[in-house]
Amino acid sequence: MIRRDRSGKCLSVVAPAYNEAAVLDLFFEQLEPVLDACVTTYEIICINDGSRDATLPILLARRRRNPRIKIIDFTRNFGKEVALTAGLDAAEGDMIVPMDVDLQDPPGVIAEFVDRWEEGYDVVYGLRADRSRDSLLKRWTSRAFYSLFNTLSTVEMPSDAGDFRLMDREVVQALRRLPERSRFMKGLFAWVGFRQVGVSYARPERVAGKTTWRYWKLWNFALDGVTAFSGLPIRVWSYIGGVAAAAAFLWALVIVFRTLMFGRDQAGYPSLAVFILGGFGLQMLAIGTLGEYVSRIYQEVKQRPLYLVRSRFGWDQDADVGRNYSIVSKAS
Ligand code: UDP
Ligand code: MG
Numbered sequence: 001m002i003r004r005d006r007s008g009k010c011l012s013v014v015a016p017a018y019n020e021a022a023v024l025d026l027f028f029e030q031l032e033p034v035l036d037a038c039v040t041t042y043e044i045i046c047i048n049d050g051s052r053d054a055t056l057p058i059l060l061a062r063r064r065r066n067p068r069i070k071i072i073d074f075t076r077n078f079g080k081e082v083a084l085t086a087g088l089d090a091a092e093g094d095m096i097v098p099m100d101v102d103l104q105d106p107p108g109v110i111a112e113f114v115d116r117w118e119e120g121y122d123v124v125y126g127l128r129a130d131r132s133r134d135s136l137l138k139r140w141t142s143r144a145f146y147s148l149f150n151t152l153s154t155v156e157m158p159s160d161a162g163d164f165r166l167m168d169r170e171v172v173q174a175l176r177r178l179p180e181r182s183r184f185m186k187g188l189f190a191w192v193g194f195r196q197v198g199v200s201y202a203r204p205e206r207v208a209g210k211t212t213w214r215y216w217k218l219w220n221f222a223l224d225g226v227t228a229f230s231g232l233p234i235r236v237w238s239y240i241g242g243v244a245a246a247a248a249f250l251w252a253l254v255i256v257f258r259t260l261m262f263g264r265d266q267a268g269y270p271s272l273a274v275f276i277l278g279g280f281g282l283q284m285l286a287i288g289t290l291g292e293y294v295s296r297i298y299q300e301v302k303q304r305p306l307y308l309v310r311s312r313f314g315w316d317q318d319a320d321v322g323r324n325y326s327i328v329s330k331a332s
Helices: 024-038 055-065 080-090 109-119 136-152 169-176 185-191 215-229 232-262 269-302
Strands: 010-017 041-048 069-074 095-098 123-128 161-168 196-201 307-313 325-327
Touching (some): 010 024, 010 080, 010 109, 024 109, 055 069, 069 080, 080 095, 080 185, 095 109, 109 123, 109 161, 232 269
Parallel strands (some): 010 041, 123 196
Antiparallel strands (some): 069 307, 095 161
């Protein structure tokens, strides 16, 4: 691996924020000294993802004090994955670090990320060392999801890695070339490859405010991940159908044989009911799976912009607006 040198290099932090007024000041107070200490120059790109609280005014006030804070203001809430995409599209640094603003991604870890980047790694991802604070159900479902994902898909996603990581600009350029509307970022991060390494850290509790990730949202997030990275759930039905048809054929042979040899024996009602119900259930499952993919194809072909930006603070009026979004009005 070729060693790199951090001197003269710029680091971009990409931080999506949705109703985070309670934590933002603390976030900047902890992050800015870390960045001052470990890189020559930096930018912090905050995406205001349609917050309904004082997130934007706080960001603007912070920007007045530190012009290296840049703001992308969405027209509504587009979700964390899309907000991250917007930040990655806009980041200009040599190293790019997506992180949450609730201080669950401790800023201090960035110094270690930069060390590993200097050693020559293109992606340094954070690994949650200890998940004992998560509920048993959350740990269990998360483990089940990672093992399912890694079995079904061709890319390997390290379990316990989140979005918190450092990526070389080359990696981010590769990410920008992925055109899909369905942004399962963790999967995309794994898909691009490059030389990756993990760094363990203890993940603290959210300092204030509350998480918006409830189980239903997580379930849909998991569905997005699996369908975006594996065709197996939809392809497996031809095999299930084949096996069921073969079994039915064999069973029919048995019945014919038994009738010819021993005459009519049992009434068929119970087995018939089981087969009809079972077959019906399987068919619905198959159609539902098909639907999951078709609805995602529908999302893709509509070719809507991924997000709409009301204003951007920190860029020239004519800055390149990128491929993924349209700008509604501009400010700087
Ligand atoms: N977030 C966002 N848009 C959303 C939901 C969350 O930009 O619709 C941001 C949020 O402000 C935070 C990060 O995504 O910076 C992680 O959110 P949260 O802490 O709620 O998730 P958790 O840590 O519980 O997974
Ligand atoms: Mg959080």
